[in-house]
Amino acid sequence: MRALAPAAPRASAPAAAAPRAPAARPSVRTLAAASRLSGVEMAPPDPILGVSEAFKRSSDPNKLNLGVGAYRTEELQPLVLDVVKKAEAKMLAAGYNKEYLPIEGLDSFRKATVDLLLGADHPAIKQDRVVCIQALSGTGALRVGAAFIGKFMPGTKVFISNPTWGNHMNIFGDERVEWAKYRYFDPETVGLDFAGMTADLEAAPDGSVVLLHGCAHNPTGVDPTPEQWKAIAELCKRKGHLPFFDVAYQGFATGDLDKDAFAPRLFVDSGLEVVVAQSYSKNLGLYGERVGALNLVLADAESAKRVLSQLKRIARALWSNPPTHGARIAAEVVGDPAMFEEWKGEMAGMAGRIAKVRGELRAALEARCPEKDWSFVTKQIGMFSYTGMSPKQVDNMTNKHAVFMTRDGRISLAGLSSAKVAALADGIVDSVRNH
Ligand SMILES: Cc1ncc(COP(=O)(O)O)c(C=O)c1O
Structure with missing residues (x-):
């Protein structure tokens, strides 16, 4: 390992006054043999x-x-986006400090995020049964969700579409959460293998977790129709499956934030508890700011309180406090009616x-x-x-x-x-x- 390699020659360097013999350069072989991590294999390059x-x-x-x-x-x-530049200018003009955010994140950001996901007037929000924790973008949200499943739903398998975004397997695998694939794509029709998908989810053990792409499935670009979503929701209900939505493209599928939230809203409205990872990387173009959240819509406010406390415990050990800047931008844009409209226009443009x-x-x-x-x-x-x-x-x-x-x-x-x-x-x- 690079960090360890220089330590050995430095430790054995001669005292300053001693005559300097040209030091024999240790061969790469010697260095490798000296490292206790010489057995570490090269990781494959990330496919994306x-x-x-x-x-x-x-x-x-x-x-x-x-x-x-x-x-x-x-x-x-x-x-x-112009609206991001505007929000940043407004934030800087108003001035804000760089203090730690609470573990669960910026309040105004969390409110904006839940409003965006469910619609601001959703009864679940008024009933205090929506949990939201700011996370390091969609990836971090998925990781907190995976850690939660590993900790509180031991032995539960996560079913992932075949194919899917390659990082899903890394995220659940690294949390030691067992996963399996369900059929999704039919190369013959270049469309959804709905029969295969539902057969696999039907055959999954009752109470499994089903990872679903909220819209604009990556990599296929193939989404279920509204009727198919209804059937999947019914199946999840009957089997006691927990739907875990990955919403990385809200606004990018159709250009409309509400239309793209159709599936998670449908599942919530049909009485299911759901988990949702959200990302602002694509729709607000905040890729490098790492802005996202994990939401759970639960059956009651009491469970919501307890679950939030445990999500905070998980986040505390991962990053303690989430980053401020991008969350403030998202909160400004979603919370300000004029900027919100402007954002919608720019998103539709993209x-x-x-x-x-x-x-x-x-x-x-x-x-x-x-x-x-x-x-x-x-x-x-x-x-x-x-x-x-x-x-x-x-x-x-x-x-x-x-x-x-x-x-x-x-x-x-x-x-x-x-x-x-x-x-x-x-x-x-x-x-x-x-x-
Ligand atoms: C399906 C899917 N989920 C999640 C993500 C996470 O992205 P980020 O961590 O930038 O929010 C991506 C990014 O490409 C994605 O395609």
């Missing part, structure tokens, strides 16, 4: 963030990064640009390769398109066409511009025809 690293290393002037799910402008630059390049990509693919059905490109929603390309075809995309993407065939349309559509379509058609 590793793509960005490979993209940075490429010197191809036409390279295109469709790996990571981060929004880019038509000029393929990162975007800071979702609209993605929908536009989706349409352009489909048209370009149909023009080049009419024998294949490309309608899935516009049927899928959210940031991604799940192209069905094999790892070999993806390698061709990267090696020959300098299109950097994950090996499961997912492309982030948030990273595509109209100007790059033709080149991307050329690459896809070459890859699916010739590899």
Whole structure:
């Protein structure tokens, strides 16, 4: 390990006055043998963030990064929303200190977050049975949820869609929570395998946890229809399953915050207790600020109080107090009617640009390769398109066409511009025809 390696030569260095013989440089072999951690294996590169690293290393002037799910402008630059700049300016003008937040986070942020999730007038809020703890974005919220399940629901299995966002397995696995996959995607129809999904959830032990993507399923872009959501909620009720929603894209699927909260609200309204991890990375563009929350809607206020106390205990050992800056931005934007409207406009703008390049990509693919059905490109929603390309075809995309993407065939349309559509379509058609 790098931190340990220098310690050995320093400890055996000669005293300052002693004649200096040229020190024999310890070979890499000696250093490795000296480390008590020499048995640590290299971790595999992250399948998503590793793509960005490979993209940075490429010197191809036409390279295109469709790996990571981060929004880019038509000029393929990162975007800071105007409303975020406004909220920051207002915060700085008003002045705020850098004191620790409470363990559970900023009150105004937690209120804004629950309002956004359920709608401000939801009876569960008035009945004090909604628990919300600020977390280090969606990932941190999922991690607190996983730790809670591991601690208070021992032996409960978590069922995760196949495929899913790769980090889900890391998060539950690192908390030693047992997980299994349920069928989700049907490559034949490039749509939802609803029969497979419900059969697997039916076969799961009663009282399991079911991880569901609130909207804009990652990586497939395929969501259940409202009727299918109703059937899934009924199934969860009958089986006593606990739904755990991962809401990382509220506002990004349709451009409308309320429409994208349809599924978790439906589950709550049908009387289920639910867990929801929320993230402001995508919809407010606060990727690096790490802003999110874990919510639980429970049956009664008493349980809510006790659960919050335990979530705080978990967070205390993870990060003690959540970060201030991004939470204040989110609270300002959601809490101020004018800024809230402005945000909705900007979000619709981002979702609209993605929908536009989706349409352009489909048209370009149909023009080049009419024998294949490309309608899935516009049927899928959210940031991604799940192209069905094999790892070999993806390698061709990267090696020959300098299109950097994950090996499961997912492309982030948030990273595509109209100007790059033709080149991307050329690459896809070459890859699916010739590899
Ligand atoms: C499905 C899903 N869940 C959660 C996250 C978490 O993101 P963050 O930790 O930035 O909120 C992501 C990010 O890409 C995601 O795609």
